[in-house]
Amino acid sequence: MSFTTIKSALTGKPGIGSEITVKGWVRTRRDSKAGFSFINVHDGSCFDAIQVVAPGELPNYADEVQKLTTGCAVECTGTLVESGGRGQKYEIQGTEVKVIGWVEDPETYPIQPKRHTFEFLREVAHLRPRTNTFGAITRVRHAAAQAIHRYFSERGYYWINTPIITSSDAEGAGDMFRVSTLDLANLPRNEKGDVDYSRDFFGKETFLTVSGQLNVEGYCLALSNVYTFGPTFRAENSNTSRHLAEFWMVEPEIAFADLEHLADVAEEFLKYIFAAVLEECPDDMAFFEQRIEPQAINRLRSFIEKDFVRLNYEEAIEILKQADVSFEYPAEWGLDLQTEHERYLTENHFNAPVVVMNYPTEIKAFYMRLSDDERTVAALDVLAPGIGEIIGGSQREERLDILERRMDELDLDKEHYQWYLDLRRYGTVPHAGFGLGFERLVNYITGMTNIRDVIPYPRVPGKADF
């Protein structure tokens, strides 16, 4: 029953001359009437497929081996030998090729040994992991996720599993998906004619979370260094290559930290992840460099080597005003930076990752810490060449009176946030945190251009297939 992964076989670990069995899926078959066939088998354990040489003497050679097509599942037993061909060090001299699962109709099997468009592969999202590209994305995504957990764990952060169903209403992070068990065709109403959510499953209105931040702050003000890493939902009608309705977000929250410290963590954190992926996925990254984005490896290396540029929003606006290019939208103090502005800063002006800090109070969320002159809040965005905003974060407002005042100004229902305000009533401390869109990170690492291709089953407006 035991068998060898292709990764292990291709490193030669079992030893030349040893008898091994591999199991996987056929990528290509090339054969010779004169005597044998070459079967390339992959199992996802590594980028490369292994070549199995199937001799014509096999009892099922004519009946089965020669009928193998791309996608068939096979179990191949044989001797691990040095390869006689170019392109690989080892191969299997087969003694048995067992077909585990046929491809029902080879003509319409969608995954062919050729280049497909990513648009087409999205329509067969359940089969696309069998391609080189999506296998590589999957391994890199895994390596990046593991590196994130490792980074935090090594530094004493605890992973907090904040709730996915939440009752707190929108805090500015975006539109929410409603969670309800009410019968949509027969909604209960109160005297005023409004929907009576007291009869709903939770006895109140509930939604899918847009961020674990508020919840994780509670754990931050107890365990000091914490983070969330989980699915997040936005019901916004965003139709771009950078947005998903369901995506994964990493949100560290650090007690006794200010904005400068947060920027330090963001920089060290990103560099750590990139270094880990380069180290652990060299074959996959070589593939991205060769077929997807020629700079895939170089830009990660230079990202790791360079210091991030840090500047205040105010300085950023000055740079943009003096820029020798015409922007579609004006760069003016008090207005948010547009995509074109972010690109100019990070790709043209600095050609490096840029941390923009201290944004105008009016354009940022209520929980961000107000500066002494009250014109700005302690917020930061990390902008990266090629993707724009990858991290958004802030030092949180830890002073109860100011936080309440800000909520009043923004007309937020303080009743909903009593528990959040408690955190400022009982042992409040300065603290700060950021959010990182995990898919945006994977997009950047791999050089993929559409975020729908770096999450297994993308959810976007009008689409929730599979």
Added chain:
RNA sequence: UCCCCAGUAGCUCAGCUGGUUAGAGCGGGUGACUGUUAAUCACUAGGUCCGCGGUUCGAGUCCGUGCUGGGGAGCCA
């Protein structure tokens, strides 16, 4: 949500200013040949030209509309 582009074979595409029977490569089938690397060569099957309506003697081609996909913008991670 707004602006732009596209939809032709299982897949990737060509098809000019409207004109007879819509083509190629890959993939499939058959055969040849070969330690081959997305092998090669020959033959072969395979099409509601996205749907609907219109203009025209004639529409894959032009117009309208719907649907689907993509790119960009806004919102943001």
